Amino acid sequence: MQGKRGDPQEDAEGVEGPLQGFAAYLAYNKGYSEHTVRNYVSDVRQYLLYLAEREQICSPETADDYAIRGFLSNRFARNRKTSLARKLSALRCFYRFLLLEGRVGSNPAALLAMPKREQMLPNFLSVDDVFRVLDASGGDSFIRTRDRAMLELLYGSGLRVSELVGLSLKDVNVDLQVLRVWGKGRKERIVPFGDKAGQALEKYLARRKAFLARRRTEERGQRAAEDALFLNRLGGRLSTRSVARRLDGYVRGLRLPREASPHALRHSFATHLLDSGADLRTIQELLGHASLASTQRYTHVSLDRLMEVYDRVHPRAKRPKRG
Numbered sequence: 267m268q269g270k271r272g273d274p275q276e277d278a279e280g281v282e283g284p285l286q287g288f289a290a291y292l293a294y295n296k297g298y299s300e301h302t303v304r305n306y307v308s309d310v311r312q313y314l315l316y317l318a319e320r321e322q323i324c325s326p327e328t329a330d331d332y333a334i335r336g337f338l339s340n341r342f343a344r345n346r347k348t349s350l351a352r353k354l355s356a357l358r359c360f361y362r363f364l365l366l367e368g369r370v371g372s373n374p375a376a377l378l379a380m381p382k383r384e385q386m387l388p389n390f391l392s393v394d395d396v397f398r399v400l401d402a403s404g405g406d407s408f409i410r411t412r413d414r415a416m417l418e419l420l421y422g423s424g425l426r427v428s429e430l431v432g433l434s435l436k437d438v439n440v441d442l443q444v445l446r447v448w449g450k451g452r453k454e455r456i457v458p459f460g461d462k463a464g465q466a467l468e469k470y471l472a473r474r475k476a477f478l479a480r481r482r483t484e485e486r487g488q489r490a491a492e493d494a495l496f497l498n499r500l501g502g503r504l505s506t507r508s509v510a511r512r513l514d515g516y517v518r519g520l521r522l523p524r525e526a527s528p529h530a531l532r533h534s535f536a537t538h539l540l541d542s543g544a545d546l547r548t549i550q551e552l553l554g555h556a557s558l559a560s561t562q563r564y565t566h567v568s569l570d571r572l573m574e575v576y577d578r579v580h581p582r583a584k585r586p587k588r589g
Contacts, residue, residue, distance in 0.1 A: 297452035
């Protein structure tokens with residue numbers, strides 16, 4: 267412990283130094299996705315600012331497990347258990363990074379038990395609502411053909427949105443209707459896509475070719491990411507946030523009864539496969555889940571729907587009215 271609380275601006279500036287190396291460690295050593303890197307860096311930034319704001323300033327090198335408990339307690343009222351569990355995971359990873367750097371001799375975050383995660387059922391759309399969203403995204407412009415192709419792949423192959431925007435041209439085989447996908451931890455898997463997605467991709471690739479040819483002629487705007495499968499209107503690689511915004515626009519336009527994120531299309535993919543008789547192991551492989559436990563969440567969704575239908579239509583399930 268040392269000194270008293272310093273200037274807030276100086277504290278914030280002092281926080282960013284360790285985070286740059288940590289972000290590089292997550293991306294290149296651990297192979298984490300852009301989304302995970304962003305969240306982990308944000309969590310550790312909160313922790314470092316928490317330490318800097320204490321009356322007795324404590325650095326991450328001298329902090330112990332009690333300091334980490336204090337940080338998590340400080341965030342308890344503002345965050346769900348899932349967020350707190352992620353923050354603890356981020357801190358465990360941060361201290362592993364500091365161990366590799368030789369800046370600490372132990373990992374105090376490893377002494378804390380992981381908060382019990384809330385069992386949340388995945389959000390998904392009905393088959394009819396998915397088809398409505400896909401149909402709404404259709405059109406002949408570059409943007410519309412791109413949107414239709416990317417949404418067809420999200421639903422048709424069960425991709426994570428980070429996997430979708432990470433696709434390059436060399437990862438797509440339209441003839442065989444398969445994708446080479448790089449999932450969490452840079453794990454490679456091959457996933458199929460159907461005829462509808464194949465047709466949407468072929469139409470988009472033709473528009474994409476014309477779009478890039480026009481950009482080369484105009485020679486303006488940001489440099490085209492010509493190896494990226496999905497491009498933004500400036501020619502760069504499409505971002506995860508852009509995909510979410512485009513999907514949200516179609517969902518709002520249709521006035522669907524529930525919100526739909528790109529991840530909801532992935533959940534819909536898994537739920538609809540399970541409802542149609544696919545086994546969990548196959549769905550696990552298609553989704554790229556490391557553990558079958560992650561895939562088993564979808565059985566709860568299907569059982570809930572099964573019981574709902576049973577209670578509604580089976581004559582022996584209906585309870586007589588009293589009165």
